[in-house]
Amino acid sequence: MLLSGWSCRGGLRVGLGLSRSWKHGGARKGIRSVVTKVSGATSVPNAVTDRIVGKWMIVCSGTVVGAVVLGGVTRLTESGLSMVDWHLIKEMKPPSSRAEWEAEFQKYQQFPEFKILNHDMTLNEFKFIWHMEYSHRMWGRAVGLAYILPAIYFWRKGWLSRSLKLRVVGLCGFVCFQGLLGWYMVKSGLEEKKDSHDIPRVSQYRLAAHLGSALVLYCASLWTGLSLLLPPSQMSNTGRMLLLRRFARGTGGLVFITALSGAFVAGLDAGLVYNSFPKMGERWVPDDLFAFSPALRNFFENPTTVQFDHRVLGIASVTAVTVLYALSRRMPMPRRTKMAISSLLAVVYMQAALGISTLLLHVPTPLAATHQSGSLVLLSLSLWLIHELRRLPK
Structure with a gap:
C-alpha cells in the first residue's frame, strides 16, 4: 500500500521529472536535480556558509596576530630559550611541584644562556621566563586547533568549494610547518658557540623565517576571510x-x-x-x-x-x-x-x-x-x- 501510494502521487511527479531531464541532458543530471527538488535540500557552499567560513578565517588570522605579539614579548623578555625540550603532548602539562621545577631548572642550567648570562638566576626568576615561553607554545597549539578542527567540520559538511579546500589544506599545513620552524629557531640558541663568550641568542635568519612565515599565514588567512565576507567594490x-x-x-x-x-x-x-x-x-x-x-x-x-x-x-x-x-x-x-x-x-x-x-x-x-x-x-x-x-x- 505504501509503495503504491508513493507511485500514484510522488512517483508520478518524479517519473515525469526524470523523463524530461533524460531528454534534455541525461539521466544522471536529471536524477540529481529531481532528488534535490524532492528533498528540498539547499546547495552548499552558499552565501550563508561562505559568511561562516569567512568569519572563521578572520578568527584564525586573529589567533596568528596573538601568536606574533606573544612571540615578540617572549623575545623582548629573553624568555625564548627557557624551555630546552620540545614535545607536542608531554610539555603541555607544566611542572606542579618544587621537585619538578628544580628538575626543569637543572635542564636549563646545562645550556649557554644560563652559563653566560643567567648564572645567578633564582628559581622564581626562571619560573617567570619559563611561563612566558610556555604561554607562547601553548598559544601556538591553540592556533593549530583553531585551523584544523573547524576545517575538518566544514569539509565534512560540504561547506568548502574545491578551490577553498586547496587553500584550507595549505593553511593547515603551514600552521604545522610554523611549529616545526619555531623549534628549529629555538635550537639555534641552545647550541654551544665556538666563542664561549658570544651572547646566546637564536639565529636572526631563523627568527626572520619564523616571523616571515607567520606573516604569510596571517595575510593568506585574512585575504581569504575578506574575499568571503566583503562584497566587491565597483571600481572603474x-x-x-x-x-x-x-x-x-x-x-x-x-x-x-x-x-x-x-x-x-x-x-x-x-x-x-x-x-x-x-x-x-x-x-x-x-x-x-x-x-x-x-x-x-x-x-x-x-x-x-x-x-x-x-x-x-x-x-x-x-x-x-x-x-x-x-x-x-x-x-x-x-x-x-x-x-x-x-x-x-x-x-x-x-x-x-x-x-x-x-x-x-x-x-x-x-x-x-x-x-x-x-x-x-x-x-x-x-x-x-x-x-x-x-x-x-x-
Whole structure:
C-alpha cells in the first residue's frame, strides 16, 4: 500500500521529472536535480556558509596576530630559550611541584644562556621566563586547533568549494610547518658557540623565517576571510585607477618587508646600537655601516646596518603611504575604500612615532611590543586596501 501510494502521487511527479531531464541532458543530471527538488535540500557552499567560513578565517588570522605579539614579548623578555625540550603532548602539562621545577631548572642550567648570562638566576626568576615561553607554545597549539578542527567540520559538511579546500589544506599545513620552524629557531640558541663568550641568542635568519612565515599565514588567512565576507567594490578601470592599484600593491609589499626587517633588528638587539634620531650618533650614515666582509653580510649580521635598513624602510613606508593617499584624493571611490586609505595613513604615522619613541627610550618592553603590534595593524590595513582596489573578474 505504501509503495503504491508513493507511485500514484510522488512517483508520478518524479517519473515525469526524470523523463524530461533524460531528454534534455541525461539521466544522471536529471536524477540529481529531481532528488534535490524532492528533498528540498539547499546547495552548499552558499552565501550563508561562505559568511561562516569567512568569519572563521578572520578568527584564525586573529589567533596568528596573538601568536606574533606573544612571540615578540617572549623575545623582548629573553624568555625564548627557557624551555630546552620540545614535545607536542608531554610539555603541555607544566611542572606542579618544587621537585619538578628544580628538575626543569637543572635542564636549563646545562645550556649557554644560563652559563653566560643567567648564572645567578633564582628559581622564581626562571619560573617567570619559563611561563612566558610556555604561554607562547601553548598559544601556538591553540592556533593549530583553531585551523584544523573547524576545517575538518566544514569539509565534512560540504561547506568548502574545491578551490577553498586547496587553500584550507595549505593553511593547515603551514600552521604545522610554523611549529616545526619555531623549534628549529629555538635550537639555534641552545647550541654551544665556538666563542664561549658570544651572547646566546637564536639565529636572526631563523627568527626572520619564523616571523616571515607567520606573516604569510596571517595575510593568506585574512585575504581569504575578506574575499568571503566583503562584497566587491565597483571600481572603474581607468588609467589613474590602474596606477593607484599598482602603487597600493607596491606599498603593501614595502610594509611587509619593513615588518620582516624588524626580525633582524630583534634578533641582533640592533635597537640598542644607536638610540638617537634622525641621526645615528653624530652622523647621518655611521662609519661602521660596512664593517663586515664581504659587504653583503652587513645587511643581515651587522647590527648598525640592520638598524639603518629598518629606519630607511620605515621612512620609505611612510612616504609611500602618503603618496598613495595624495593620489587617491580626487578619485571617485566607495566610502569603504576611502576609509581604508585614511586609516592606513593615520596608522603609518602612528607606527613611525612608536618606532622612534622605542628607539629613543632604549627599547622598553611595553613600547617595543606595541610597535610590533602596530606593524601587524599596518599590514592588515594595507591588505584591506589592496583587496578593495582589486580588479574584478569579467
